[in-house]
Amino acid sequence: MPPQPSDTPPAEPEAAPYGVVREAGYPTAATGGRVRTTHLRRWKQEGRRWAMLTAYDRFSAEVFDEAGIPVLLVGDSAANVVYGMASTVPVTVDELLPLVRAVSRCAPRALVVADLPFGSYGASPEQGAATATRFLKEGLAHAVKLEGGADMAPTVALLVRLGIPVMAHLGFTPQSEHALGGYRVQGRGDGADRLLADARALQDAGAFAVVLEMVPASVAARVTESLEIPTVGIGAGAGCDAQVLVWQDMAGLGGPGGPRFVKRYADLRTPLLQAARDYATEVAEGTFPGPEHTFSE
């Protein structure tokens, strides 16, 4: 096996924007390039936790890649945060593909995962294979994510056989909100054993990681301990191997409110609102554009 990025001697920790310290072993251009699914499994064995963020366009991809976020998800949450839909159910492959392509183009180091939208994989493994193939060929994604438990294991197995890495998604699966009866914690009581059995089935089918959304922390910790592959929590407590947030939630672009699991690391909505108001005022007053923004003959 050729030398792997995290086999190389620990590099001097390098300061990155947003206070993130690039961890030793994080792949860089010098040590071999892009994050791979094999890194994520090794990081679990080493007890190294990592963060995933969503990205949907050039600057989100560029900034989060530069910050050292190793995995970027082009989520079907684009339905909500890009397209302004009320749920993820209506968003289509044709609406997500260009976003995936933009993120893949602009993230030189991160592993780019494309979320398969509702209706594009659930009917059969063959449907899933056709859709996932489009996300790799046309979207230039490195992996796909799909929602569902043991029922989805044959689909995961087929995709993996075709060379498509798959991230699974259990617990509250937003594409099934109508079947689940709304935004509710999953895996309580009897549901815990089912969740663990689903997670095992997906791991056995070849998934490289599993998102656990809105699951009791104790249950998520039990699943995490039971699996060889990393768990990625969102509303699933601190016992997961990794965490994920929708970037606009993380950065406070949507303002206050939202799910309990969100932590806002910035308040981007306020300065953006102020900048837009200042710009409009200056245009109205005639103070913008100034001479420095103006061309002479």
Ligand SMILES: Nc1nc(=O)c2c([nH]1)NC[C@@H]1CN(c3ccc(C(=O)N[C@@H](CCC(=O)O)C(=O)O)cc3)CN21
């Ligand atoms: N902006 C955004 N952030 C997300 O995390 C997200 C999306 N969009 N879109 C796709 C799914 C939908 N998700 C959601 C959406 C809403 C709740 C929510 O309202 N949760 C409440 C109620 C929980 C309960 O009643 O038990 C909460 O307080 O967490 C949770 C997850 C997670 N995903």
Ligand SMILES: CC(C)C(=O)C(=O)O
């Ligand atoms: C919240 C994450 C896990 C997701 O599925 C999405 O952004 O669509």
Ligand SMILES: [Mg+2]
């Ligand atoms: Mg999603």
